[in-house]
Amino acid sequence: MNDETKKQINKRYEQELDKGERFWPDSIFRDVVVSLGIFLLLILLASFVGVPFEPKADPSDTSYIPRPEWYFLFLFKFLALYGQLPLIGKIEWLATVLIPTIAIGALTLIPFIEKSPNRYYSKRVLPISFMSVMVVGIVLLTIMSEVPTVTEDGSKLLGTLQTVVGIFIPLLAYILLFVFKKNNRLMIWTASLAAVFMILVSGTVMALAPEKAVEEVEVPATLVDQITAGQDLYAVNCTECHGDDGSVAVIEGVEGLEGEKITPINSRDVLYTITDSAMAEVIAYGRPNAGMPPFGKTYGGELTRSEIDYINIFIRYMWDDRFEAPEIKPLFPPLAEGEVPSYDVHIQPIVKRYCISCHRAGKDNNDFLMTSYDEILTTGDNVEHNVVAGDENSYLLQVIQQHAIMNPDNPGEEMIGVMPPTKALKPDIVDAFTRWIMNGMPQTAEDAAALSGAQP
Amino acid sequence: MWKNLYTWLDERFGLDDMYKNLLDRPEPKTSWWNTLGSASLFLFVLQGLTGIFLTVYYTPSPDHAYDSIQYIMEGVAFGWLIRGIHHWGATLMVLVVFIHMLRVFYTASFKYPRELTWLIGIGLFLATLGMGFTGYLLPWNQKSFWATTVGTQIAGTVPLIGDFILKALRGGPDLSALTLQRFFSAHIWMIPAVLAALIGIHLFLIIKHGESHWPKKED
Numbered sequence: 159m160n161d162e163t164k165k166q167i168n169k170r171y172e173q174e175l176d177k178g179e180r181f182w183p184d185s186i187f188r189d190v191v192v193s194l195g196i197f198l199l200l201i202l203l204a205s206f207v208g209v210p211f212e213p214k215a216d217p218s219d220t221s222y223i224p225r226p227e228w229y230f231l232f233l234f235k236f237l238a239l240y241g242q243l244p245l246i247g248k249i250e251w252l253a254t255v256l257i258p259t260i261a262i263g264a265l266t267l268i269p270f271i272e273k274s275p276n277r278y279y280s281k282r283v284l285p286i287s288f289m290s291v292m293v294v295g296i297v298l299l300t301i302m303s304e305v306p307t308v309t310e311d312g313s314k315l316l317g318t319l320q321t322v323v324g325i326f327i328p329l330l331a332y333i334l335l336f337v338f339k340k341n342n343r344l345m346i347w348t349a350s351l352a353a354v355f356m357i358l359v360s361g362t363v364m365a366l367a368p369e370k371a372v373e374e375v376e377v378p379a380t381l382v383d384q385i386t387a388g389q390d391l392y393a394v395n396c397t398e399c400h401g402d403d404g405s406v407a408v409i410e411g412v413e414g415l416e417g418e419k420i421t422p423i424n425s426r427d428v429l430y431t432i433t434d435s436a437m438a439e440v441i442a443y444g445r446p447n448a449g450m451p452p453f454g455k456t457y458g459g460e461l462t463r464s465e466i467d468y469i470n471i472f473i474r475y476m477w478d479d480r481f482e483a484p485e486i487k488p489l490f491p492p493l494a495e496g497e498v499p500s501y502d503v504h505i506q507p508i509v510k511r512y513c514i515s516c517h518r519a520g521k522d523n524n525d526f527l528m529t530s531y532d533e534i535l536t537t538g539d540n541v542e543h544n545v546v547a548g549d550e551n552s553y554l555l556q557v558i559q560q561h562a563i564m565n566p567d568n569p570g571e572e573m574i575g576v577m578p579p580t581k582a583l584k585p586d587i588v589d590a591f592t593r594w595i596m597n598g599m600p601q602t603a604e605d606a607a608a609l610s611g612a613q614p
Numbered sequence: 615m616w617k618n619l620y621t622w623l624d625e626r627f628g629l630d631d632m633y634k635n636l637l638d639r640p641e642p643k644t645s646w647w648n649t650l651g652s653a654s655l656f657l658f659v660l661q662g663l664t665g666i667f668l669t670v671y672y673t674p675s676p677d678h679a680y681d682s683i684q685y686i687m688e689g690v691a692f693g694w695l696i697r698g699i700h701h702w703g704a705t706l707m708v709l710v711v712f713i714h715m716l717r718v719f720y721t722a723s724f725k726y727p728r729e730l731t732w733l734i735g736i737g738l739f740l741a742t743l744g745m746g747f748t749g750y751l752l753p754w755n756q757k758s759f760w761a762t763t764v765g766t767q768i769a770g771t772v773p774l775i776g777d778f779i780l781k782a783l784r785g786g787p788d789l790s791a792l793t794l795q796r797f798f799s800a801h802i803w804m805i806p807a808v809l810a811a812l813i814g815i816h817l818f819l820i821i822k823h824g825e826s827h828w829p830k831k832e833d
Contacts, residue, residue, distance in 0.1 A: 182639075207702075
């Protein structure tokens, strides 16, 4: 750029300044309005959308589908599409390093690449078209980032269409742009058609995309929720050996560990001397020499880090006398006179807390599984007697009322012991079970309400 | 009395000169698109303020990071608001800085005499992305843990020095307490320092050359 052009540019700017405004108060007024608007928007977002809860990081959970922040999603998608290309798709660093480096390098050096002093749009059709195709591509790749490249039925159609949007059309457009470099009209047509086609194809992709199953991860956020979550987990994983109040000193009724002496985990000896993180390690790794299996996913168990933390929180707030427990919600809403309980509202939480510790796959339970509504009604060696609508002699009702079931062929032998084996259920729970079975085991709250209405 | 005080301060600070040079500057007619730069600056300051508040309670260790943020959200008065603003502010800042860059490109404001302003601006854009990348790990939840795992993995594919970069970012072969510690350090010290310095130069250049005018037919 020679001095003559520079002088001209500076003169043009002086002209514009003469016709212009003052920074204070003219320009700064708009700045303040926009900044305040942004501030307001942020407060609204923070108040009404909030920050979504996520479970704690769990390095052992390799099933988690990793995704980067939203503003890197387009790059992530681009890498996935690039990886599908034949031949060069295998050379990873071309896409992860070379192409981004070239892109950022070109972006940085724009003032030195586009050297003409022209600023008006019609004199800059090539760079504007170039950038516009790029921006449209980035936006569309971000929108499509959730769509898989290979669908469950093995079809690669979506992946191919995405590659057309993210790689082929832009590439073709760029080649054409350079071919038509001298002709503004053709360049505008090229860029516009490229953008239209990219939008149309990605619209097709979005229309064909398999409906995404909305998976709601419920994360207990409040202390009360965490304690309840911990209690349920404790009931499933720990009660068998440690008892539901952690007081067991000699294990009874557990295969392979019968008579094993353990320290009651609700004792001060344990609670005052073992920190949360040490306790978390014990739960995760177990005590193999003392017979305790590992529970953490890292060591082959099934609990995540967060779940172990919830158990810890439950133990602290319930048994450690240095902690003051908040008010805990009742396990199920108390039943009114004549009200029929439902599986969803009443029975499920009870079963979760008191039964499925043993009544799930892989335990010694006469094949009676209780982890879902259907299982309770359709599994077990004695399925035809276990849960019978309107029958107060249902085995389930008998055993929870401390009547063991004797073997019909050999009346001296106990076929099913009382349940739960160590500690009887409270009367209100027995009552809930009785009402539920006597009224035909309704599953949903609506079914139960209909039955309640039918009662005299 | 106020007049005396003002004169006293003016003699020492040079308030009148400041007013003349910083505020009472002539500008070409500008549009609403020209506010995005100051909006970025506003967001930077806001992120700084909310971020400083968050460090009061945040603990950068795998054992406590998650819980400390839970505590900010549940236990600290208005902690949810501060964290919410910081969380959404990050998203908005990336967006605003990016659109600001596009505006400068489309109006060709990067041309003589503002080439250096553009270069510094690219540095600011990359530093903003760096802030987003490092800040994302800090809550130490599943999303952030695995996002950083993938992010650093991609950096590890660089030929020859990839393995070194990966280990330098993670502080070892895997994501660990060291990774969290150095991302925290980068997020609150290193990158903000770079950002602040670059913003200073960027602003100086803008005041020196004035805001570019909207391109017209004769440009």
